[in-house]
Amino acid sequence: MKMLRFRSPSISSLAQEVQCTVRLLDDSEISCSIQRDTKGQFVLDHVCNHYSLLEKDYFGIRYVDPEKQRHWLDPSKPVVKQMKCQQPYTMCFRVKFYPQEPIKIKEELTRYLLYLQMKRDVYHGRMLCPFADASYLGACIVQAELGDYDPEEHPTDYINDFKLFPKQSLKLERKIMEIHQNELRGQCPALAELNLLQRAHTLDTYGVDPHPCKDFTGSTAFLGFTAKGFVVFQGNKRIHLLKWADVSKFKFEGKTFYVIGVQREKKLVLTFHTTTPAACKHLWKCAVENQAFYKCTKSSQIKTVSSSSIFFKGSRFRYCGRVAKEVIEASSKIQREAPVVYRCQFGQSRSFISLSHKQLIMNMEPLLPALSSSREHRDSSADNGLLALKDSVCLSPLKPSVTPEEVEIEEIENHVQERQENETTNRMRVEEEWREIHEDTEDDVASTFTISDTPYSPCASLVPTPVEEGQSGLDLLFQSPARLLKELHADPEMQAKLQAEKERELDREGFRQSLCRPASGQQQMQACLRSAARLLVMATGLLMVLFPLLLVLLESDLDISFLHDIRQTPEFEQFHYEYYCPLRRWFLCRLELIMEQLWG
Template sequence: MTTETGPDSEVKNVQEEAPQQQLEAATHSPAATAAGIASWDAEANEKPGAQPDSRNTEPGTDMEEKDYSETDGLSDKTTPSKTQKSPQKINKKVKSALCRVTLLDASEYECEVEKHARGQVLFDMVCEHLNLLEKDYFGLTFCDSDSQKNWLDPSKEIKKQIRSGPWNFAFTVKFYPPDPAQLTEDITRYYLCLQLRADIITGRLPCSFVTHALLGSYAVQAELGDYDAEEHVGNYVSELRFAPNQTRELEERIMELHKTYRGMTPGEAEIHFLENAKKLSMYGVDLHHAKDSEGIDIMLGVCANGLLIYRDRLRINRFAWPKILKISYKRSNFYIKIRPGEYEQFESTIGFKLPNHRSAKRLWKVCIEHHTFFRLVSPEPPPKGFLVMGSKFRYSGRTQAQTRQASALIDRPAPFFERSSSKRYTMSRSLDGEFSRPASVSENHDAGAEGEKQEEDGEFGSGRRSETEDEEVTTPTKIKELKFLDKPEDVLLKHQASINELKRTLKEPNSKLVHRDRDRRLPSSPASSSPKHEEETPKGTPEKASE
């Protein structure tokens, strides 16, 4: 009642002043028409009886007009122009939404974005918070109503992708670089290491005992630095996470290797970590549940080189991107058209059955994005026009070629960042849906040496080499030599001379010394002083003999 007294009094004043204004206007301007005077009379006559109804017909506009009249001190009739109401629309508050992003170190980042903002706005805010420039390898994920992982499309509005529920996201690696050494900044390699360590802990990246120990030792060196006998007492790595099923034996082996990395910087340790991790057979493979034409459960894996087919933990087929002509889906079916082989004349189409329509479309999008990022120089523009057959979805980011060009132009001092502890990684840390849970991974890819036995031929190496062979090649030769740093200099020189002489003899395939003195000379080499390392090397594939 009190809010309407002000406007009523103003209306009465207007009614009393209206006849005088009409007479003055008629005397000063003879061109005033009778229609105008009649309109004023009609307003004066209709105003007292119509004041309650005109303000209560629309509650939303009623609030708007009431606020405007209170600020200006005028009635709505005295300010009918649209130009005077436009400032009130400009000053109207923009609706925002709260976003929570789980980062790779398990910390959370909260920010507010406009409700109509696109995904690129949120992604740029997260990368700015992380001080990350090489951001094209990363992305944001969210879980839908079926607890399935979905990638946030940067070209679409966020509210159109998340229909209900809170806006919770996870910052993860989307495109795993085949050669991490080509990354420019240490901070980018650091976040890639965090992602790979999370993949190992959750079982998405299975590896052998030797690989677990090697990667774990590099992780300890990157976090704790050089071994210090006073600071690192007892089992100082027991609180850190390295494997899904971590054992005391693994921790002891990690500590033994960590003691040999004297003088290695955290950046160098992460480079060694990535050089060994990239050779794992499941590195960068995004898995999707499916069934083949016979109804047998399989897994479809998308990676930088193409599409992989797994059955019973074994890779049964591989389709490289150059061999695939077309990728499509219809309802819950996913199809790939294959280029004819050397002895074939016609193209062939292979179909797979996905759990539902959303799963088929999700797999199709992942294939489109991986093919565009790794194979094309620049992304294809989306189709224009009203009559467009099929989906308009296209990858809108930069390709790997464009990313490398942009990385070469980075000119800033190395950013300072603090490396977090890996003990934050737990089995349920990530938001990757069922593919991140160890149970679902173990159904098709056992986290252990058995998976390594079945995946001997790596996707990124040349030829077929086993896991243990890659580890022998990539393990630095300084590991064995550093064990003798605490001995006198003459002993070190003798060991170095014996190593050089042994190398020369091994380079001569026809030398009789290789066959005659091999058994006598090998025990005198420094490698014999670390028998544990040599004995554990074949442990990468122990199931070959047992099975």
């Protein structure tokens, strides 16, 4: 791992450092220490500098909040204000925008990183494809990592060492071996990776990060964004493709997501419902970003976008960075010598590692002595602590006398201690299993096209809630409830606090009784008049503020972005043409009649 410190000119922020871990596409990790005001662009630049990557506009940093909701790290905002989880922060470096034509990528390094992302998409079931395409993609991966087929080095079932697809049948493995042995012979890793990208970008699910939702009929659907446009899937079938040129606007309200566009010269409005408002907002942001990246010709043309609302701006988002056409132009101007691409070895490859949950559990030893012996070379202090814990279990101090009360206390303490030891053992086993078999959370969230109707609950976590360590906390934990209450009531400080609490409760009760006493008729009338006066003042003030604003919106031609956005909403247009215009015509007619009578 590499460590890098981003220093801020602010002296007050130098002492407030935050540790971040970024998981790369090959499952390796790099760490950095940032300041509390460090923006997301610095973290992205740190990873790109680690790779020596210039074509970095296709990539982004993704993280998952405690509610299992995925987010893209905003480069223009501080990292600390975006992350809602506890430190240290864990993020993932992923492809954010898939290039429409991979052949136009200038450098081999960028194509290799895109290849790693495509391999992840295939592995997690996001790349849905027919049997022939799946066989070719799998063969390209094998050729890129193994090279040419050699009967002396590769056994007859060498493809079993690769875990390429979620469901890998024997027929598919045979077809992959056939293509690898015959069609791809002689191809270097870079050429095999390029062939995979060239075949993958022709598929319907290329670059689709599925967002689960339900349509207006209640059926499950998956929304995605590609270089071509907005797509909708039901099951394994694409049912909608709305090109970016035909998309007019995206908006959301609560858990409802709207797509407004034109299809066959008719206005089209698609409505979808997500599981949570946070998921709907994330879907809206992804839609706005992808539309800006693929549709616009220059980044200077992109304006700030807001969710639809008449008097309130709602959520605002501004795309930052270059668009697809600008990235391709910048790539064509790269003149440096191509950097060296360090590829994963065959034994380190993700596709080579076939994870077996049951085998890992069977091979684990939950005993504390075994854990201490396995870690004796890594941490001598931890080893001594485990040995001391083992000795303390075997030996118990002698007591001069034992009373029935102490026997009961000892039984309770032994029961609590045994339960704590079992929880510690289970937690260590779960953490060890987690480190070995758990993929990054953002892949698990969208690994398959399914929607979970059960909301995530922190109480259902496998990892037990940590208990704060300390002598006083442990003493309180192992004491019996009866003795603990007796000692607390005997404490003079505690008695003073209880007495103060009783006095405050008496004061509150007296105040509640005074409020419940029946008031006289004159007092009730005065209270009613005061309430009516306050309501009249508030209504007058509100009208004095809203009425001029409404006149400015309806009658003026001021070209201000705030007013322009409000005028473009469907609700405001409906109010203007159906209500305000007839009312204005009626008022003008009445005014003309009055003027004629006066000047008659």
